[in-house]
Each structure stands twice: as structure tokens, then as C-alpha cells.
Amino acid sequence: MIDPLIINTIVYGSILGLSSLSLTLTYLTTKIPNFAHGIFLLFGSYMTFTIAEVLKQNPYFSLPIAFLLGGAIALIQYYGVLLPLSMRGGGLVSQMVATLAFSILLYGGLNAYASYLGYVYNVQSRDVTLGFLDYELGGGIRAVFLVSIILAIAFILSLYLFLNKTRLGISIRATVENSSLAESMGINTKLVKAISWFLAGGIASAAGSLYPLQFVFSPTLAYSILLSIFAASVLGGLMSLFGGFIGGFIEGFIEKYIMAELSIYLSPVIGVSPFVINQYSTLVPLIVVAAVLLIAPNGIMGIRVK
Known part of the structure; x- marks a missing residue:
């Protein structure tokens, strides 16, 4: 039998790492830096x-749906907020503030949706966990x-293969290295x-779809x-x-x-009480x-060993 604390740590570390x-x-x-990223995770949780x-269906059906929903919301943020702002000469600071404003808008929508679920379907939609609906595997x-x-x-494997073995993935890497040079070589950097x-x-939304099956969640978690x-x-x-995944797993630990x-x-x-002390984990x-x-x-990935 695995220690429940170990299980908690691994599940949380995997979600946080992704x-x-x-x-x-x-x-x-x-x-x-995208300040709306936490909302993406919570959209997966509410999915x-x-x-x-x-809908009383298998909770794991939400994984592909959450992936597409989170991706669609991120595209709305990019095409509807960041790209127009960039084309109008908005700098990185103004775009960063725009992500914060977008997160507030999404947060309001998420709260409204949680209230809708509570009133219409008469279910507790805040500070709740769905662990009781998960499947027991024994031990x-x-x-x-x-x-x-x-x-x-x-x-991780899919992303690695995508970035290193496909033309589009290599275009993404080129854009990361030097966006201006990549564009001059004919790469559509806006599409990338x-x-x-x-x-x-x-990815964030798909990872977040697993969160309710192990932990208590609410819109405020975002x-x-x-x-x-x-x-x-x-x-x-x-x-x-x-390195982001490694950092996430260490942070979760x-x-x-x-x-x-x-x-x-x-x-x-x-x-x-240990419970009181543990509240300071924030x-x-x-x-x-x-x-x-x-x-x-x-x-961690920037450390150079001499």
C-alpha cells in the first residue's frame, strides 16, 4: 500500500509540472508571463x-474536451487581446497587464458558471472534491x-517529438530562439x-481536469x-x-x-495543530x-557545473 501522502505529492506534482x-x-x-494561466487549469477542473x-458520465471523458477548451480560450486570448495589442505597438508590460485583465474577465465567468451549476442543478460547485467518483484500483x-x-x-514525450521531429515544431523552436530571424526566413511567427x-x-486545462479527482477545488484556487x-x-x-516540468514536480514535492x-x-x-501549520504552505x-x-x-536548468 502506497502512503497517501506520496500519492498526493505525485498527483499534484504531475499536474503542477504540466x-x-x-x-x-x-x-x-x-x-x-500569462496571468490567466491558473484560470485555464480551473476550466479543466470545472469541465x-x-x-x-x-452529465453523470465517466470523469475521464473530460480530458480531451478540457484540452480543446483550454486551447480555444488561449487562442481567444492571443488573437483577441495580445496580437492586436502588439500590432498597435503595445510593449511587453502592457501585454502582461492585458493578461491580468483577461484573467479577471475569465475569473468572473468561471464564478458565474459555478453559481449557475449550483442554482440550476442543485449541486455544491465550490470547495468540493470528486474523489469519491474515481475508480479504486486496490491498495x-x-x-x-x-x-x-x-x-x-x-x-512530455509528445511535445519532445513534436518540437524535434516535425517541421512545425522546428519552426516553434526557431521562433523561440530568434523571432525576427525566423520571420525573415519565411516562418509565419504569428501562427507559430x-x-x-x-x-x-x-495542456494546462487537461492537467487541471485531474485536479478535482484528488483535491478540493473552487474558482478561488485559480x-x-x-x-x-x-x-x-x-x-x-x-x-x-x-525545466518547467522538473520545477513543477519539485515545487509540488x-x-x-x-x-x-x-x-x-x-x-x-x-x-x-499540524493542520494550522500546513495552511502556511501558500x-x-x-x-x-x-x-x-x-x-x-x-x-535549475540554467546551472552550469564547472
Whole structure:
């Protein structure tokens, strides 16, 4: 039987790793940190909720739908907000602020949708988990544990092969290296960036579709988990796509495993419940970012061993 804390850590690390990887992808192609990225993850979570609780279907049916929905929303953000702003001379700072404004708009829509589900279908649509709907595999293991690992491996391998073995993937890499040079060589960089944003939104949303099957979720999670995603990207290295996944897994390990063990150890020392201590895990992303920027500003993948 696997320790439930280990299961929690691996599932969370896989979700956070994929979300961080996809955030890094958008940053590499456009150099814009996307503040709406946490909303993409939550859209996937609510897609699972809709499929499982409202339509009473297998919760894993939401995976491909969440991927397409997240990708579509990311395309709307790119073509409807970022590209027009860029063509009008908007700099990186104004585009970054635009992603924040877009995230507020999406957050309002997500809250409205959660309220709609609650009133119309008479279901609890906030601060809820769907773990009870998952499939037991025996030994305290549920399907989400295996699916999260398989999904992470599948996305990483597929993305690696796509970026290194296809013409379009090589165009994306060229755009990342030097957008102006790539455009002068005949590469449609606007299309390349749009595809990158579609993939990023889709991956984040697909990863988020697994979140309700293991953890409690609510619209408010969008911004708290965004801090973890940013911290993971900085930890892995914002200039390394797959470093984002490594950073996400390490960040997940710190937040779930180390904080849980630390709270148990500190509880009798300071006379406070482990649950209370564990609530301060929200500080972990800020501490991680501060430590990385002080010790290794380029992240784990930017460290050079002499």
C-alpha cells in the first residue's frame, strides 16, 4: 500500500509540472508571463465537474474536451487581446497587464458558471472534491494516480517529438530562439505563437481536469495555484521548456510532502495543530522564488557545473 501522502505529492506534482511546462511554453514564444494561466487549469477542473456531476458520465471523458477548451480560450486570448495589442505597438508590460485583465474577465465567468451549476442543478460547485467518483484500483490507489503519471509522460514525450521531429515544431523552436530571424526566413511567427498558446492552454486545462479527482477545488484556487505555477517555472528555468516540468514536480514535492512532514514535526514543538501549520504552505511559492532568484537566477536548468 502506497502512503497517501506520496500519492498526493505525485498527483499534484504531475499536474503542477504540466501547468508549469505550458506556462513556460507561452513565455518562450512571446516573452509574456500569462496571468490567466491558473484560470485555464480551473476550466479543466470545472469541465470534469460538469461531465461527472451534471452529465453523470465517466470523469475521464473530460480530458480531451478540457484540452480543446483550454486551447480555444488561449487562442481567444492571443488573437483577441495580445496580437492586436502588439500590432498597435503595445510593449511587453502592457501585454502582461492585458493578461491580468483577461484573467479577471475569465475569473468572473468561471464564478458565474459555478453559481449557475449550483442554482440550476442543485449541486455544491465550490470547495468540493470528486474523489469519491474515481475508480479504486486496490491498495489505496485510485485511477487518478496512474492517469496523472501517464498523462505527464505522454505530454512530455509528445511535445519532445513534436518540437524535434516535425517541421512545425522546428519552426516553434526557431521562433523561440530568434523571432525576427525566423520571420525573415519565411516562418509565419504569428501562427507559430498561436499554436504554442493553443498547446499551452490545452495542456494546462487537461492537467487541471485531474485536479478535482484528488483535491478540493473552487474558482478561488485559480490565483493561489498560479503562484505555484510561476514559482515552478522560475525554479525550473524560464528559458527551459522541460525545466518547467522538473520545477513543477519539485515545487509540488515541497508543498505537499515536505510541508506535511514539517507540520507534523513542528506541531508538538510549538503546540499548534499540524493542520494550522500546513495552511502556511501558500508561502512556499514565494520562498522558492526568492531563494531561486538569489541563488540561481536562471533556475535549475540554467546551472552550469564547472
